[in-house]
Amino acid sequence: MDVLSDAITAMRTGRPHSGHTHKLAPWGLRFPPSPGAGFHIVLRGSCWLLPPEDAPPVRLGVGDVVLLPRNRGYGLADSLETELIDVVLTDGGLLPAQRSELTDGPPGAETTTMLCGAYQxxxxxxxxxxxxxPDVLHLPAQVGRHPGLRSLVELLGAELTDRRLGTDAAVPALLDTLLLYILRAWFEESACVATSGWAAALGDPVVTAALREIHQSPAHPWTVEELGARTGLSRAAFARRFTALVGRPPLAYLTWWRMTTAGRLLRETDAPLRSVAQQTGYLSEFAFAKAFKREYDLSPGRYREQGRGAGRRSGSAMTGEG
Incomplete structure (x- = not known):
């Protein structure tokens, strides 16, 4: 898998959820902070996004896509003057189903239709x-821009509007793809102007090649020299370039990714510790357990127990739509 796909897979803890929302002006909602990431896509009308921490408001028009990777709380409203009503999350930390307002309103009142959802x-x-x-990823609609993303939005909107055979399986798959398409579009745009950070790293063929090697074979006994040779650079030149863009040295990132992979295997599979250790580059269970506890401050067994308990609670709470 590529780095972006791996990053999403490693962080995902439950099924995404979504729904159509129709709002008749005046309307305003204040969303509380919550785990995961939220998104909104304007299909009709317009509205204002009110980001957290006094950031300037963002006007959203038809076709605009906005993703909030770290939901620190925000507002949505038809106007900057409209009072916001607090949205109360469900017991599982999910957005409740939003009431669709399709009745006639005052003359000239604007109706805003949005596709809204969240990722755990x-x-x-x-x-x-x-x-x-950033806290807010805004992809304004422009003719000819991100055609794949636009087609995906149409597919998802059609499934939610007209439920048919297979919709229950199609919607989560489309939502997972939507997140990847939004992030792909953002990073591709950012890579054109970025000179450092992950946007620049994903646009750099040398660093991307090294990341791909690490992600494809985390158990391999990589050295900085070997990674540099795979990308056509000397050890020193490769180490400087990788560290400058990724933000940590190659072997430090390798260790971080090994431990992240180990955490996912413990959380999602029944693989014995010996197998998890081997898949993440450790020759013995003892060495793996020591490294894992240093990283997570928990033994692998205790981490697996806690992860299973959280998974059961998350699964039982997947009942709401946003």
């Missing part, structure tokens, strides 16, 4: 690629 992500250990994102 483990923000306790975010991949640095996602941790580097």
């Amino acid at each position: 992500l483990n923000q306790a250990r975010p991949h640095p690629l996602l941790a580097s994102l």
